[in-house]
Amino acid sequence: MRRGGRPRADVLPILGRELTSRVGDLTGPELTSAAHRVARRLPPGSRVAISGSDETARLFHFLGADLAGCASLLVDPDWPDLDAVLDDARPDVFLDADAPPGEDLGTEVPVGDESTWFYLPTSSGTTGRPKVLARSRGSWLRSFPALGLPLEPADRVLIPGPLSSSLFLFGALHALNGGADLRLLGRWSASAAAEATCEATVVHLVPAQLSALLAVLEHDPLLRSRCALRVVVCGGAKLDPALAERLAKALPGCRLVEYYGSAEQSLIAVRHDERLMPVVDVGVLGGRLLVRSDLAFDGYLKHGELVPASTDWTGDQAVQHPDGSLEILGRAGAVIDTGARLVAVEAVESVLREVEGVLDVVVAATPHPRFGSLITAIVEGDARLPDLRAHARRKLHPAERPRRWLTVRALPRTASGKPARAVIAERLSSGEQL
Template identity: 40%
Template sequence: MPVAPQVLRHAAARPHALALRGPSGSLSYGELAARVQGAARTLLATRDRRGSLGGSKVLAVTLADPVEVLVAALAADLAGVTPLLCDPSWDAARRERILEAVPVDGRLDAPLAETPGAPIVPRPAPDDRVWACFSSGSTGRPRAVVRTRASWAGSFPHVDRLAGVTSADTVLVPGPLVSSLFGFAAVHALAAGAAALVPGRWQPAALAGHLREATVAHLVPHALPALLEAMPGGPLRTVLVGGASLPAGSRAAAERAGLRVLAYYGATELSFVAVDVDGTGLRAFPEVDIEVRGRPLGEVWARSPWLSEGYLADGAGPLRVDERGWMSVGDVAEPYDGPDDGPADSRADSGAGDRADDGAESGAGGRADGRAGGGVLRVRGRGDGAIQTGGATVVPEDVEAVLREAPGVRDVVVVGSPHPVLGSVVTAVVEGRPARDELEAVARAGLDPAQRPRLWYAMPALPRTPAGKPARGQVSALAATGDPALRKLA
């Protein structure tokens, strides 16, 4: 975790201030710093005895308690070790299969013992590899993405300005830290000197209790309606929502409740790409250049200081890097006009992206206020999830955005089902208890004929990733096998 130096500074200045609250208890900044120092000394002693840890070595952290995860990750930062966060919900066999593909130098299955001794003085460097976590998007085999200190910590001042987070805040992080979204939220809160509430997993029933003290919450889009239902009129003022698409209705409901909404788009591999601070659309995050290559839908490419170093052990995945330092994970978007240049396609063809002035002040990237200085980025989803049906290309996210407005729909995933003539047909799997005639009425009103689902299923709860996003790959497999968990809508 790239914030051990900041945590130690906060501990020296405000030792009794709350740092973390999790399922098993709370730690003040003074208590957190003492535990981190002791655990870091243990890691260093292990390295000295066995030579198996230290430097840029990787420590797999398989702990379930989010407070213990953060203690271990901070200790690793102080000791010069890269923590690799593993999903605690994996069974032993799956964990072994995954870690075989990502060689590690040590594993942490229990909280670190604390070794007494002299304080360790941090010696941070921008290119330290300080964090690694798994990403599979919504499908596929998890891949371990590694980040440098600068690629995370350098963006903190921009997030502070956009979201207004200070040491006086209490930040709710209602998801597993193995998700880069929630991991970043916890790290950023500690860097700011705020208190982080880290329950470890999404628990709608516990929201009301958390919201009695949280002033800021960091969420995925589907969680915002549940949070609004649970609000007891507490101090919450700001919600940060990470995802390519926040429904306008959800934003409007949050604003009616008196909340400021900051929505952003990015990826585990890319970090922040674009941000929407006022509901007018996603614009380039500060210091980010964006290109959309191709028409009528093209791939989103980004260049910024916030990009990851890629996958550990050169693992395979959707991340691609071109010779000019631009990265893409295959998300698709409508054509995009940059801040001061012509269409992005012409910039890519002309090589204009090679200019030396990469910073936000040059006009090449997003501005610090997130409002002016660029066109709106309209992300349409992951390119490899597009459905080819009868010669038409259907982007599932476009269909899902319309169907979520239907009565009785809590959430929906759209996938392709094989068809002998059309190639695939659009299939909707709905969470909730909708009526098919109402779904079809909404589809006819808001979708082109090729986009309208031919097959309709319902289930009480969609399978989800650790971050709380619908697990598209699992839903597709359920639909393909006719799993009894799905109820076909007649």
């Protein structure tokens, strides 16, 4: 797409190219035709909320809305406060991707340019109600090359989670922009993802999903031998070195690409080797990370009105080394006040993930009348409690050691696969079972 100009009718604007990829059973031309049918039925430049259970249908409805210059909200019915999200987005049109097409309005496409809003993503919702953001086409078009991952014609990219998560939508659009075929799972399942890797060569996921996927492959040597993955793209949270070592051991030769970013800023830094290198202008002041980027969002929507971002701070603490690389230390506010001592939860979680059998762990606060809060570790997996306690004694300061331990089959999670920390905190406070 030409900057500031009108794209050709055969080019899908947010992809910047013609669609040649196969998605499931549909060819590129079939998907393009479906997207054009959707576009002709939408008022140009409107806001659209897209629901439905078929992820392929949701994808071509999204692409069709973009052709019509519309900004789309991909609805997740599991959002903790869907009505509030819709009140902030204020969509003009509700599209059910599972329903028959509506009336043909004869809309001529494509509409808009790189400054046109195409997407209304939400923040992850790990610590509360998701916020609605406004993103321009240009901010994402520039994000594709920033990832630094050219795809090969024979690649098949696996997206193992819902497109309502910006992390998975980015992976899907990056694949289509690169001309690769696409496999959409819609909902996360470690076993289904493992089976899909017999054909997929690239996968996008978060660290907890990578851990669960590796657990399946580690316990099934035959399935592991059939795995075709050549690249794992991991984002959404810091990836522990122990998990990277597990990947290298289970799938020798499989390349790991880790990126750091957010729904607001898109990509900030990418790790292709040992270093996490910025792909935009960054600085660290007082331990806090500052980002200035042309990949960033335009602002938040509040009751339908745009509220420009008020700061370039990411909310994360970081260190920038002399070679320019970044070390992300975690959220500035992710601490527990226990017995008059502040404990960084992400540092404790990183240590506990080193224990064999831990798939993931969340460290949270349980209210206590004397100490204020007790450090509580909620562990997903089959790790033995004596092993966890012993590891904590070896690696953690006494004040950092969990005083309460809970084991669960599966942590509550957001649509993107991240632990739903707000849900966990609420259940701990109320005494509700996790």
